[in-house]
Amino acid sequence: MDMDDLADRGLVLLGCGKMGSAMLEGWLAGGLPARSVWVMDPYPSQWLRERAVEGLNLNESLPDAPAIVLLAVKPQMMDDALPQVVGFADGRTLFLSVAAGKTLGYYAERLGDAAPVVRAMPNTPAAVGRGITALIGNDRVDEAGLALAERLLSAVGQTVRLEAEAQMGAVTAISGCGPAYVFHLIETMAAAGVAQGLPADMAMRLAKATVGGAGQLAELAAEDPAQLRVNVTSPGGVTAAALTVLMDPDKGFPALLSRAVDAAMTRDKELGS
Ligand SMILES: NC(=O)C1=CN([C@@H]2O[C@H](COP(=O)(O)OP(=O)(O)OC[C@H]3O[C@@H](n4cnc5c(N)ncnc54)[C@H](O)[C@@H]3O)[C@@H](O)[C@H]2O)C=CC1
Ligand SMILES: O=C(O)[C@@H]1CCC=N1
Structure with a gap:
């Protein structure tokens, strides 16, 4: 065939x-x-x-x-x-x-x-x-x-x-559902920009281009995403301040995403029965 x-x-x-x-x-x-x-x-x-x-x-x-x-x-x-x-x-x-x-x-x-x-x-x-x-x-x-x-x-x-x-189940929770997580990241980045005084259309354009560009760079670059992150992060600089919040092991992105993926996998099992 x-x-x-x-x-x-x-x-x-x-x-x-x-x-x-x-x-x-x-x-x-x-x-x-x-x-x-x-x-x-x-x-x-x-x-x-x-x-x-x-x-x-x-x-x-x-x-x-x-x-x-x-x-x-x-x-x-x-x-x-x-x-x-x-x-x-x-x-x-x-x-x-x-x-x-x-x-x-x-x-x-x-x-x-x-x-x-x-x-x-x-x-x-x-x-x-x-x-x-x-x-x-x-x-x-x-x-x-x-x-x-x-x-x-x-x-x-x-x-x-x-x-x-x-x-x-894990594939579903990562790549099947993943675009929704990324779209939500775009929404929340844009909303944070608006909260800091940017016009809504400009904040959305910045968020979309940043996520789209970073995704493409992550796919094409020889370095892994951890190194690409380091490349953005000047020691003692602005990104480092933000990452201290986002990378907090208890309250940051890793713990949050891990809980989200657990919830997705639980629902995936329920839908299968
Ligand atoms: N939306 C997504 O990002 C992804 C969805 N999936 C899977 O794809 C499947 C479809 O999801 P979506 O397209 O998002 O849902 P959807 O609700 O957009 O599409 C389902 C379609 O099935 C039709 N339908 C309902 N009853 C029917 C019947 N008896 N006979 C024929 N057609 C019927 C509906 O009219 C609708 O157009 C789901 O099983 C979902 O788990 C998988 C990966 C990603
Ligand atoms: O939300 C859902 O159930 C489907 C599975 C992966 C993406 N959408």
């Missing part, structure tokens, strides 16, 4: 909200024909309806044996939604789930033993080709299946293969 096969046999999206659309936008931009895509979603967005005008199959009858079924409904909706695609669980179609918490065991119970299932955790920067997706398959997924899932996901950013499904 390869990308041509995907274009020929079809890609079905079960649910196409924020995450499904972020990925689909990247795949269509990368050359997947809209006519090769089937979306099942009772509440399609305006963007999806516009794609339907271009040939995307929106809430239409599904192909016989699509190459891939992407499961992108909320975990809480999965029990209700899955029966629509259970007929494809005969081994010919690869299931690709992005739902937080839903385990390979959960899918084996509902789709049976024949279905190859890849569990993946993407993130919304996929919409601009800057996502990162971790993935792992069940024992029905062969190397070709995993490679296809990887190729599909690498069209919207980086991919990483997990060694064990148990790693998925």
Whole structure:
């Protein structure tokens, strides 16, 4: 199975909200024909309806044996939604789930033993080709299946293969949810700037460019983030004063983020049950 096969046999999206659309936008931009895509979603967005005008199959009858079924409904909706695609669980179609918490065991119970299932955790920067997706398959997924899932996901950013499904909770709490933490950092930096007297639009522009630029530098630089931090921090200077607060082991960022990640992982487990 390869990308041509995907274009020929079809890609079905079960649910196409924020995450499904972020990925689909990247795949269509990368050359997947809209006519090769089937979306099942009772509440399609305006963007999806516009794609339907271009040939995307929106809430239409599904192909016989699509190459891939992407499961992108909320975990809480999965029990209700899955029966629509259970007929494809005969081994010919690869299931690709992005739902937080839903385990390979959960899918084996509902789709049976024949279905190859890849569990993946993407993130919304996929919409601009800057996502990162971790993935792992069940024992029905062969190397070709995993490679296809990887190729599909690498069209919207980086991919990483997990060694064990148990790693998925931590991945979800770090890179799946992580963009929200960073967006909140931007919000709070901008708000702090406004509190210090900057105009709101200037404070937001400074915050966005600082986080975007620092993120890109962290990815591209030879130095690790700790050294990049040191490079900003003049001894006895202004950054050092701020970092004394942020790096406080009890009340600072490490303790806060650790509590946030613990809360995310607890919720991830709850959603899986
Ligand atoms: N938003 C994010 O940053 C990320 C989300 N995910 C996962 O992606 C999945 C989707 O999340 P979002 O896109 O954020 O949610 P969303 O609420 O934006 O999208 C879910 C879509 O499913 C549709 N839907 C509801 N019931 C359905 C049914 N019975 N059949 C077909 N479609 C149905 C809804 O109309 C909606 O468009 C979740 O499982 C989430 O855990 C994973 C990684 C990141
Ligand atoms: O908030 C959620 O449950 C999903 C999982 C990762 C990002 N969004």
